[in-house]
Amino acid sequence: MNIALIFGGKSSEHEISRMSASAVLKWLVKGSNDDSEKNEILKLGIDKEGRWFLTEASPEEIFDGRWEDKNNNRPAYITPDPLAHGMVILDEDRFIYKKIDVVIPVLHGDHGEDGDIQGLLNMAEIPYVGCGVATSANSMDKSLTKKLVGYTKVRQAEYIEIRKKEYLEDKDGELLRIKNKFKGNYNLFVKPSSAGSSIGASGIKSEAELPRAIELALKEDKKVLIEEKIVGREIEVAILGNDEPKASEVGEILSAGEFYDYDSKYKNPKSRTRIVSDLPRATIDEIRSKAIEIYKALECRGLSRVDFFYTEDGEIVFNEINTFPGFTSISMYPLLWQDRGISGEELIKDLIELAINQE
The missing domain is CATH 3.30.1490.20 (ATP-grasp fold, A domain)
Structure with missing residues (x-):
């Protein structure tokens, strides 16, 4: 297959997207090399100005932003034309069309998780990893998420x-x-x-x-x-699947700051994540069940991470959902599946399969 990995973006989460894409690319390359027929990986980087380039950058160059300085980057973009079913590449003075079988949009924030890129890919009729347009848009807007989750019986702040x-x-x-x-x-x-x-x-x-x-x-x-403000433990569940989603075990964030803000997540090495093992099995299963209930209520597909608070009174309170969670070295989503024996490369393969078979 021709697999397109899209990263970067005109978003305040541009750097986080690069970090996630670097990890995904490593797993994708390893998984492709293990296949009898190797996949072609097409790396589409979007800079902070919103310009698209096909790049041959390494995971390390994507991680730290050096990919933008590569001399062999070529302007390229996904065309909405469904007959093209892929991308257009500007190669010197000519346009080249390249078929794409599936896209992994490792884009966080604006134009990535809000339904924009999903709408483009729908028009192009290219399968992609993750939730659709409506789910992405509704889940990106936290106030809309709360209104929709309000139809469930899950407690919210x-x-x-x-x-x-x-x-x-x-x-x-x-x-x-x-x-x-x-x-x-x-x-x-x-x-x-x-x-x-x-x-x-x-x-x-x-x-x-x-x-x-x-x-x-x-x-x-x-x-x-x-x-x-809900006082409680910050816990998260990874969900994987389409019509019959499955939930990981429960993870917990141990923030170095007063709450898990940007600095605590990405700049303070004292912040940690762990698998929850000190709660009764019935409580853990209830949290996992509520995560799946919310996932289905929002009509998610592919993947999402559902976040809760667990209070001293034993109350489970929904916090928010992330329809394309981080894949950095400290991100909870891949760590939760690794705990279940699913490696990074296996996880990416599963997500691609879910994207192709989303009907």
């Missing part, structure tokens, strides 16, 4: 959404609305409704901190989600 236009026109009125919603409790989380990796997110404890936290979140999105 109380929340309110703030829109940029209304906030700028009537700041005092919006702040009062927040105060009334949470009855004067300012132990809250403030985050962009449609950004990942905790970019633009803040935990606050006082009324004075609220405006700055909202303004920080508004730099990332026009809509801000404000939630009650």
Whole structure:
């Protein structure tokens, strides 16, 4: 097969995409080399300006961004023409068409997890790893996710959404609305409704901190989600499958910071992840069951990571879902499947198979 790996992107999570793509590429190469008929891997990098290039970069060059400096990069893009069923490459003074059998869109954030790239691939009629347009869009927008998950019986944190236009026109009125919603409790989380990796997110404890936290979140999105702070263990479940998804064991985040923000995830080596083994089997299975319930409610396919809080009172509270979770060396999703004996290269093979057989 011709397998296209797309990475980078015009997104605040550009660097994380490169980190994930580097790991996926290593597993993809190893898995392809193990096959009797080797697959061709086409690496499509998107820079921060949104320009697409076909590159021969190594995993290491993708990881640190050196791929952009390679002299043999060629402009290339996925064409929406379903008869072409692939990409167009500009090679000197001519265009070359290259058929693609399946795409792995290792793109986080805007234009990657929000349905944009999925819509393009649907038009091109090229199978791709991960959720479809509607699921990607609804899951990227945390306030929409909460409304849809609200139809299940899974407990969620109380929340309110703030829109940029209304906030700028009537700041005092919006702040009062927040105060009334949470009855004067300012132990809250403030985050962009449609950004990942905790970019633009803040935990606050006082009324004075609220405006700055909202303004920080508004730099990332026009809509801000404000939630009650749930005190509990941060736990995650990896889901794999289409119509009959399966859940991994439960993983736990041990954040070096007050909460698992961008710095705690990617810059603080003291943050750790582990497999949960100190909860009753019935509780672990209940968490896994709720993760699958949410996965199905949002009509996910391929993969997702479902995040919860587990409180001291034994309450399971849904936090959020990530339809294309990270694949970095510290990411929970591949680690949870490795715990089940599924290697990185086996996981990528499974995801490709699910993409091709998604009907």
